[in-house]
Amino acid sequence: MLYRIGTSQGWTVHATSRNPLNNLAGIPSEQRMRFDLEQPSTWRNIPAGADLLWCFPATPLEQVQAFARTLDGPPRRIVVLGSTSAYDAPSRSTEYPPPWVDESAAIDLTKPRVEGEEYLRNEHGAIVLRVAGIYGPGRNPLDWIRQGRVGPSRKYVNLIHAEDLASICLLALNKGKPGEVYNVSDGQPYTWNEICITAQQRWGVTAAPANEDPSPGKRISNAKLRSELDYRFRHSHLYEALDLIESTRPHS
Numbered sequence: 001m002l003y004r005i006g007t008s009q010g011w012t013v014h015a016t017s018r019n020p021l022n023n024l025a026g027i028p029s030e031q032r033m034r035f036d037l038e039q040p041s042t043w044r045n046i047p048a049g050a051d052l053l054w055c056f057p058a059t060p061l062e063q064v065q066a067f068a069r070t071l072d073g074p075p076r077r078i079v080v081l082g083s084t085s086a087y088d089a090p091s092r093s094t095e096y097p098p099p100w101v102d103e104s105a106a107i108d109l110t111k112p113r114v115e116g117e118e119y120l121r122n123e124h125g126a127i128v129l130r131v132a133g134i135y136g137p138g139r140n141p142l143d144w145i146r147q148g149r150v151g152p153s154r155k156y157v158n159l160i161h162a163e164d165l166a167s168i169c170l171l172a173l174n175k176g177k178p179g180e181v182y183n184v185s186d187g188q189p190y191t192w193n194e195i196c197i198t199a200q201q202r203w204g205v206t207a208a209p210a211n212e213d214p215s216p217g218k219r220i221s222n223a224k225l226r227s228e229l230d231y232r233f234r235h236s237h238l239y240e241a242l243d244l245i246e247s248t249r250p251h252s
């Protein structure tokens with residue numbers, strides 16, 4: 001969780017962790033805070049009126065509800081990072097290439113995190129960002145191929161660079177409409193076949209033969225993000241972004 005409070009100089013941002021000493025060692029001590037959704041005694045560490053950026057799955061529902069009730073009081077803005085997996089309903093079509101998915105598409109309310117997000121959105125005016133796969137330095141899709149975590153398949157994947165995601169979170173906090181949902185993806189889905197071929201040709205990264213994932217995946221539309229929040233991407237070209245990440249990657 002991140003939160004911010006208004007001061008006469010602007011905003012002060014604080015980061016929370018269940019173990020701030022270990023996990024937030026690089027952050028000034030006055031800007032890090034212990035918070036654990038499972039430990040109600042830590043909830044009061046978040047000051048009244050602070051805007052919240054909720055960046056872990058909003059589950060279990062009972063804890064989410066109990067915590068959210070403590071937020072009543074001064075108005076605040078809440079942005080919740082959801083996932084595009086919300087759209088993975090069992091009845092999804094097998095059409096190929098898969099249709100574009102916008103924010104009006106059906107979501108799977110049997111998923112606990114989706115239930116938590118929808119509760120926060122409907123009852124507390126949270127803005128829900130349905131986030132595609134996050135990549136960036138330290139989260140390098142070429143490493144996922146090197147490690148055999150992904151391999152060639154016809155499945156579509158949707159990605160968002162961590163720097164764009166951070167900017168979009170701020171934008172949503174400042175300009176997002178309470179209770180709205182925004183898809184967060186760079187708008188350029190690729191199949192893993194395409195990425196693996198480029199990985200070989202451009203960076204010499206060979207994918208291990210994989211058990212082909214037969215699912216079509218999804219193609220996530222970011223039209224609402226671009227039109228309603230007027231977001232302009234810093235990293236809209238995956239391969240150019242990967243060039244940058246590779247050039248600064250620590251070599252083992």
Ligand SMILES: NC(=O)c1ccc[n+]([C@@H]2O[C@H](COP(=O)([O-])OP(=O)(O)OC[C@H]3O[C@@H](n4cnc5c(N)ncnc54)[C@H](OP(=O)(O)O)[C@@H]3O)[C@@H](O)[C@H]2O)c1
Nearest residue numbers: 017018023035036037055056057081082083131132133134
């Ligand atoms: N990674 C992706 O590709 C991806 C794609 C789509 C959506 N998302 C969503 O985007 C959000 C951020 O993703 P991420 O990959 O950065 O997640 P992450 O690395 O798992 O970070 C989430 C952090 O939240 C804290 N946290 C977890 N459970 C908590 C709890 N019960 N109470 C308080 N804090 C808790 C943990 O920090 P401490 O251990 O320090 O407490 C954890 O490191 C998540 O909601 C994730 O599901 C991620």
